[in-house]
Amino acid sequence: MHTKIIATIGPACNERFMIKRLVEQGVRIFRLNFSHGSAGDFEHIVRNLRSVENELQHGITIMQDLSGPKIRAGELKESPLSINVGDELFMGPSDQMDRHDPYLPFDHREIIKDLKVGDEVRVSDGGLSFEILEKSGQVLKLRSENSGIITSRKGINFPGLKASIAALTTKDREDLAAGLDMGIDAVAMSFVQCPEDVSSAKHVIEKKGRWIPVIAKLERQVAVNRLEEILRIADGIMVARGDLGLECPLSSLPTLQKRIIAACNQAAKPVIVATQMLLSMVSNPMPTRAETTDVANAVLDGTDCLMLSEETAIGEYPVQAVGYMREIAEEAEKFFFELGTSPLEPKKQVSENFIGYNACLLADKIGSKALVAHTDSGATVRLISSCRPRQTIFGLSPRWDTQKFMNFSWGVVPVHISEEPQDHLQRTEKFVENFSGFLSGEDLVITSGHPKPGVESSPTNLLKIYRK
Known part of the structure; x- marks a missing residue:
C-alpha cells in the first residue's frame, strides 16, 4: 500500500500488544493528542512504541499534536440555554455576566477586540449561528440565525476572522519542549493562521538543538487563504476537516480538500486528511458505505496520509478500523493506476x-x-x-x-x-x-x-x- 495510515493513541490502543497489532496492520505513524494530556501522560506509551519498533524492526514515527488555544465558552448561569431564531443574547468576559441576560461568557479578550458588527459567530460545533448586532467595549450583542441549545464549555468559531491570538500557547511551548526531550519525531500545530505561527514552533525546536517536521493543521479559513505562504515554511499540512467545516460552508469542504491536497502535491509536501474518516467504527465493527467512499476519494484526491482519531483512540474496534482503511486505500490505489494518470508531471519545471x-x-x-x-x-x-x-x-x-x-x-x-x-x-x-x-x-x-x-x-x- 502506498497511502500511509496515522493512528491516534488512546485508552483503546495504548498497551504494547495493541500497538503491535496496529503496526502489523500497516500503521507507521502514531499521534499523541496533547489536548488530552501532557508529556508525563504519554511516557509509558512512547516506551511501548519504541519497544514494538525494536521488536518488529519497522520505523515508527511519533507525532505530537499540540492542543493550541482552546476557544470555548465559559460556564453558563444555567446550562443548557435554549435559543430560538431571532433571539438576542450577550457575549463577553465572565466578569460582565451579572450585568446582562442571557449571557455567553467568553474570556478571549484578544478575539473580542478583533470582532466587529456584522461578523458571524458559531457555537456548539457550528449548530448555532449568530450575527453581531452591537459592540460595547468587551461585550457583544448577538442575534441568533437558527434554533438550538448551548451548554457550558462549548467550542466557538469565528469564520474568516484573523484573530490576534497566538497559535502556540504557553502550554504548547512546554508540551513541545517536553515532547522533544521524550523523543517525538514530528509535531502537528493547531490553530495555524499564518506562516509566522509555524516559525514560532520551529524556533522552540531549534532552541532544543533538534530538527523535526512541523505539520500545519488547516482549521481556519484565514490559513487556507494563505496556504501558499504556509506551505513554504511548513513541512507538511493536515486537512483538519472538523474545525475547517465550521469555518467554511460545508458544501465547499470537499472541493476545498481537493484544492489543498493539489497544492501540497505540487509543492512536494506531505498532506494528511483527518476527522471522521471511519467515525461509525467507534462503536460498529464495520464502516458505512459513505465512509468507505470518503476514504477512497481522499486517496484518489492525492493524499499522502489518512488519519484515524476516535476510531483508534477510544473506539471498540481499533484494529478493524485500520484494516478497513488499508483495504479501502489499496482498492482506491488500484483504480488510480488503472486511470493511467501516473507518474504525474510536476507543475514547476525546474x-x-x-x-x-x-x-x-x-x-x-x-x-x-x-x-x-x-x-x-x-x-x-x-x-x-x-x-x-x-x-x-x-x-x-x-x-x-x-x-x-x-x-x-x-x-x-x-x-x-x-x-x-x-x-x-x-x-x-x-x-x-x-x-x-x-x-x-x-x-x-x-x-x-x-x-x-x-x-x-x-x-x-x-x-x-x-x-x-
Whole structure:
C-alpha cells in the first residue's frame, strides 16, 4: 500500500500488544493528542512504541499534536440555554455576566477586540449561528440565525476572522519542549493562521538543538487563504476537516480538500486528511458505505496520509478500523493506476523536480522493480513521491530524523544506511545488492548525489538504471 495510515493513541490502543497489532496492520505513524494530556501522560506509551519498533524492526514515527488555544465558552448561569431564531443574547468576559441576560461568557479578550458588527459567530460545533448586532467595549450583542441549545464549555468559531491570538500557547511551548526531550519525531500545530505561527514552533525546536517536521493543521479559513505562504515554511499540512467545516460552508469542504491536497502535491509536501474518516467504527465493527467512499476519494484526491482519531483512540474496534482503511486505500490505489494518470508531471519545471519525474518515467517505461533514492534531507524522495509512481520508493538515509519524516510520504519505505562508503552512489548500489527483496537480474532506477572531484557532497544529480 502506498497511502500511509496515522493512528491516534488512546485508552483503546495504548498497551504494547495493541500497538503491535496496529503496526502489523500497516500503521507507521502514531499521534499523541496533547489536548488530552501532557508529556508525563504519554511516557509509558512512547516506551511501548519504541519497544514494538525494536521488536518488529519497522520505523515508527511519533507525532505530537499540540492542543493550541482552546476557544470555548465559559460556564453558563444555567446550562443548557435554549435559543430560538431571532433571539438576542450577550457575549463577553465572565466578569460582565451579572450585568446582562442571557449571557455567553467568553474570556478571549484578544478575539473580542478583533470582532466587529456584522461578523458571524458559531457555537456548539457550528449548530448555532449568530450575527453581531452591537459592540460595547468587551461585550457583544448577538442575534441568533437558527434554533438550538448551548451548554457550558462549548467550542466557538469565528469564520474568516484573523484573530490576534497566538497559535502556540504557553502550554504548547512546554508540551513541545517536553515532547522533544521524550523523543517525538514530528509535531502537528493547531490553530495555524499564518506562516509566522509555524516559525514560532520551529524556533522552540531549534532552541532544543533538534530538527523535526512541523505539520500545519488547516482549521481556519484565514490559513487556507494563505496556504501558499504556509506551505513554504511548513513541512507538511493536515486537512483538519472538523474545525475547517465550521469555518467554511460545508458544501465547499470537499472541493476545498481537493484544492489543498493539489497544492501540497505540487509543492512536494506531505498532506494528511483527518476527522471522521471511519467515525461509525467507534462503536460498529464495520464502516458505512459513505465512509468507505470518503476514504477512497481522499486517496484518489492525492493524499499522502489518512488519519484515524476516535476510531483508534477510544473506539471498540481499533484494529478493524485500520484494516478497513488499508483495504479501502489499496482498492482506491488500484483504480488510480488503472486511470493511467501516473507518474504525474510536476507543475514547476525546474531541474530538481524533473530528476524525480524522470526517475518515475524511466521506472514506468522499463518496468522497474522499485525506485531507490539516496537522500540526506528527504527532499528528493518527496519529489519522487509527489509524482505518484506505481513502484515502491526506497528512501535511503543515514539520518534518523529524515527517515522518520519519510514515513509521511506516499509510497516511501524509509531505510537506514551506514555513512560508509562515503560515495552516495556506492552506498545505494550496496543496498540494492544486499537487499533480499530484489532478485538477481531485476532492474531498478536509482538516484543519488554524485559530487565533482574534490567536493565531499552534492545534491541529487544522478539518475541510473541498475541491474542487480
